[in-house]
Amino acid sequence: MKITDECISCSACIDECPQSAIYNAGMEAEYNGSMISPESEEHPWIVQGLCDDCKTCTEVCPVDCIVTA
Ligand code: SF4
Numbered sequence: 796m797k798i799t800d801e802c803i804s805c806s807a808c809i810d811e812c813p814q815s816a817i818y819n820a821g822m823e824a825e826y827n828g829s830m831i832s833p834e835s836e837e838h839p840w841i842v843q844g845l846c847d848d849c850k851t852c853t854e855v856c857p858v859d860c861i862v863t864a
């Protein structure tokens with residue numbers, strides 16, 4: 796899944812993701828022993844390798860800005 800620029804940075808999705816795959820804007824993520832640069836400096840972003848497409852985040856997003864990657 797992927798977060799589009801329509802995101803209002805409410806952070807609701809971050810708390811709900813069971814895989815802890817959603818990181819804050821500008822935050823690096825660690826995946827498989829490597830650091831991954833943030834995909835966005837403006838809004839939360841999803842580490843594709845951690846996301847299992849459960850879509851829990853899409854249920855809590857108030858602006859429906861989380862879409863299939
Ligand atoms: S689809 Fe599921 S695993 Fe992927 S970012 Fe959303 S809540 Fe997390």
Ligand code: SF4
Pocket residue numbers: 798801802803804805806807808809838839855856857858859860861
């Ligand atoms: S729930 Fe939606 S609007 Fe809120 S931070 Fe996540 S993607 Fe952005």
